[in-house]
Amino acid sequence: MRAVFDWLDHRTGFRDLRHHLFDEPLPPGTGWAFTLGSLLLFGLTLQVLTGTLLALFYAPTPDHAWDSVRYITNDVRGGFLLRGLHHWGASLVVVTAVLHLARVVLFGSYKAPREMNWVVGLVLLHVILAFGLTGYLLPWDQRAYWATVVTINISKLTPLAGEFVADLLRGGSDIGALTLTRWYAVHVLVLPPTLFGLTALHLYLMRRHGISGPITPRSGLSETFFPYQAARDLTVAIVVGAALAILAWQGAPALEPPADPSASGYIPRPEWYFLGLFQLLKYFPGRLEVVGAIVIPGAVMTVLCLLPWIDRARSRGLQERRWLLTGLAAGIAALCTLTVMGAMDTPAQADGEWNVREQAGLALMSDTTCTSCHRATAMSAPIDPLRVSQPRDWLVGHLQDPQMIAPGLRVAPPSNQYDHEAILAALARGRSGSIPELGLDDGAVAVLFNRNCLRCHVMGPVGGAEGPALTTIGATLTEASLVRQITTPLGVKPDGAMPAFAGKLTADEIARLASWLATRR
Amino acid sequence: MEQRRFFLVRMVTAAAALIGASLGVLVAAVAIPRRRTVVRRWRAAASMFDLPPSGPLVATLTERQADGWNETRKQTVVFLDKLETPDGGGDGYQALSATCTHLGCRVAWNADELHYKCPCHGGVFDRQGHVVSGPPPRGLERLSVRVNPETAELEVEL
Known part of the structure; x- marks a missing residue:
């Protein structure tokens, strides 16, 4: 073995090189x-x-x-x-x-x-x-x-x-x-x-x-x-x-x-x-x-x-x-x-928990509203928010009437403008981070709340200003009083502007909303 | 003999310089991009009935454009607005480019403060696009705008 290295050293001079590179004397200290x-x-x-x-x-x-x-x-x-x-x-x-x-x-x-x-x-x-x-x-x-x-x-x-x-x-x-x-x-x-x-x-x-x-x-x-x-x-x-x-x-x-050169809010x-x-x-x-x-x-x-x-x-x-x-x-x-x-000075990009509107949109996207067409085995690919490149007005049109985009394929799923806003919000949010797992109940309640309450009431960072904010309503009202408030608001506050939901929502839906609201503290 | 050597040194240096210069020309010719002449034309941006009652309308104009071997959809964002006292013509309509004049970020309309604000370095513009505060050197670029009488659409020259 030594002979081989000797030969190699004679031909390449690697020992001198190694000595030169590694045995450099350094100043003391x-x-x-x-x-x-x-x-x-x-x-x-x-x-x-x-x-x-x-x-x-x-x-x-x-x-x-x-x-x-x-x-x-x-x-x-x-x-x-x-x-x-x-x-x-x-x-x-x-x-x-x-x-x-x-x-x-x-x-x-x-x-x-x-x-x-x-x-x-x-x-x-x-x-x-x-x-x-x-x-x-x-x-x-x-x-x-x-x-x-x-x-x-x-x-x-x-x-x-x-x-x-x-x-x-x-x-x-x-x-x-x-x-x-x-x-x-x-x-x-x-x-x-x-x-x-x-x-x-x-x-x-x-x-x-x-x-x-x-x-x-x-x-x-x-x-x-x-x-x-x-x-x-x-x-x-x-x-x-x-x-x-x-x-x-x-x-x-x-x-x-x-x-995306046209992205706003980035x-x-x-x-x-x-x-x-x-x-x-x-x-x-x-x-x-x-x-x-x-x-x-x-x-x-x-x-x-x-x-x-x-x-x-x-x-x-x-x-x-x-x-x-x-x-x-x-x-x-x-x-x-x-x-x-x-x-x-860097303003916070949208992060933290998804707000209730985004959760509602996510729930709508994962139920049959979207997945009857958008799933692996159906006519359209599953929705990946990051790959949605259509402009907002196209999406609004598509949500209102999917037939507009794919004529004759199916009827538009039942939904309203609040649902559409929620889906758009979820798509936008889904582009800027990971998508959370929603429990089935949470999703359903988010959809109910978004459809019926969010226009007048603030919940976290979203909602309208006509009614009182509900972000921490659970700290002041119990579940039972919330049920009363939603069912017959005038019975609680005769001069209030809130409409009664007794006929619009089922008793079960009202109960689920109330119990969810009671946990908002 | 000495003279011959001197001559040869000159020639070798010159030949090396020639090769270097030729390669330099090749590099410059390839690496310096060709300038494309920009042709402006009128393009429909939005219906005049789409303008919201207060504040500007954000319109995204999309145009197919060659990008090397690629074809991209070049998107240009403009703010369309109808002003009581417009600075220029255009039937009282105004179109502003959404590109900040500071370093090219995308400005957004802030409906609470009634200003255009840039998220990058904090430039603020008023509704007419003039600089209010911050680093931008000049107001937002004002684009020519006209109403097409047949389609009632606002057209912007881009």
């Missing part, structure tokens, strides 16, 4: 602070691996991108984990890159003779952000689409060449198929080799000048990278990797409804690491927009890039550089504040 670069390398490797696996199943076309991502999440073995790892891995890479940069500034490692490695590192940071930006569009859901609309509009602010840059990014006159293929190509074909090349250069320069080591050089024996620093690097990688796996195991990142937000920039844009009205979008970020990057030449003193001591470090701390604090403000 190189410690945990210097593991961030390796952690970044670990994160990037993970991204390349998970990204390649995702590419096995992903189709970069508007017709299929969203479906292929859904397929990855739901059907590919381990697919949800793959998406989770790639998603959280992207955040890990951004966070680690910024921490790495902060470490370099804190330790004064950017100083001569390491200026060029500092510059290469900054370019790498931009490559990483470009990965994040291009990867974001690929799932082709609402979030992806609208984040890209904003990105491309920001690019229009580029001085002199705004429209040209926007055209180049879009690949056409609108965001569409050509944008998706373009960003996919950049994400998987242009950026990775750039990343590999620059990373190699970064490591080469790191080795050329050696690691900067602790701020005040220590005396003592120098350690080799392998196995001493390698042990620290791997410990960090394992801990962070485990945290990442736990995050990914919680479930795949949300896939929102497919991109609140676009970028990925969290761009939230600070997003928030900054709110403070620059009108013609000053370019200040927030380009001038400030550009100035920050220019100052960072020139840092080794701005701070030319030899000393790496914290005391001597306190102004610079204060500036950096202020910058990081500003970025964090903006990010937190951006996150707080």
Whole structure:
């Protein structure tokens, strides 16, 4: 065996290479602070691996991108984990890159003779952000689409060449198929080799000048990278990797409804690491927009890039550089504040429990009203809210008279405008999240309530204002008094405006409504 | 001899530069998208009787459009409104684009505050589309609108 390796070493020189790579002497006192670069390398490797696996199943076309991502999440073995790892891995890479940069500034490692490695590192940071930006569009859901609309509009602010840059990014006159293929190509074909090349250069320069080591050089024996620093690097990688796996195991990142340029009520937000920039844009009205979008970020990057030449003193001591470090701390604090403000300013998307109207709609959709036609074995496919692409007026027409759409097939199911509103509400809600399981009784009561009560009474976030709100009616009225109130309201309150439901609803229906209302507290 | 070497260095550099430039031209030719000329035409948006008594009507205009090898339904959202004192012509009707002039998000009519509001960066426009507050650099784009006397439909030039 030894002979084989000897031969191989003679032909390739791998032992010299291994010695050169692993037995690098490190300055005494190189410690945990210097593991961030390796952690970044670990994160990037993970991204390349998970990204390649995702590419096995992903189709970069508007017709299929969203479906292929859904397929990855739901059907590919381990697919949800793959998406989770790639998603959280992207955040890990951004966070680690910024921490790495902060470490370099804190330790004064950017100083001569390491200026060029500092510059290469900054370019790498931009490559990483470009990965994040291009990867974001690929799932082709609402979030992806609208984040890209904003990105491309920001690019229009580029001085002199705004429209040209926007055209180049879009690949056409609108965001569409050509944008998706373009960003996919950049994400998987242009950026990775750039990343590999620059990373190699970064490591080469790191080795050329050696690691900067602790701020005040220590005396003592120098350690080799392998196995001493390698042990620290791997410990960090394992801990962070485990945290990442736990995050990914919680479930795949949300896939929102497919991109819809005409959707109303959608609140676009970028990925969290761009939230600070997003928030900054709110403070620059009108013609000053370019200040927030380009001038400030550009100035920050220019100052960072020139840092080794701005701070030319030899000393790496914290005391001597306190102004610079204060500036950096202020910058990081500003970025964090903006990010937190951006996150707080995000209005809640519709989530939480489905309201009673949406529940009623869901119940109507699951009973024979819809399923007599829309089921696996019948004339129409089962309803998937995410795949309903018809405009609202078409849906209203279809609900009022299914024959309008499919003449001669069947009569319209019995329903009224309140039912239609409920079904539309459920379809809209079903597009923005998972569909809950409804008990049979709950569904039936929701339908009754929606049909008879909701026009005048508020229940949670929905309902009319003519009558008193019923959201917490169970706290004030008992079931028996509720039955009386619904059956003969004038007997309870002679000057009230509420009609009697004695003849409209059966005693059983009234009892079910009352017992359900009595639980609303 | 030295001169010959010098000449050759020049030639090799020039040849490499030529190859690089040709590839650069190829990249630019392919990667820079062709600009499509936009042709505006009148398109029916809604019946004039559909306008609600208060507030604007949201109309979504759909048009089939080539998108690379794909054919998409390009959807444009406009707000149709009838104003007492219109700024322009159009028989008192007004059509506003729903695209925020800040960064292109979709604005929505807020019936409580009687303003158009953008969900992205908080731009606010009044009913005429003028900027009230927030970052938008100019008012909502005003589209030409006319009433088709034969069909009683409002038509928008897009």
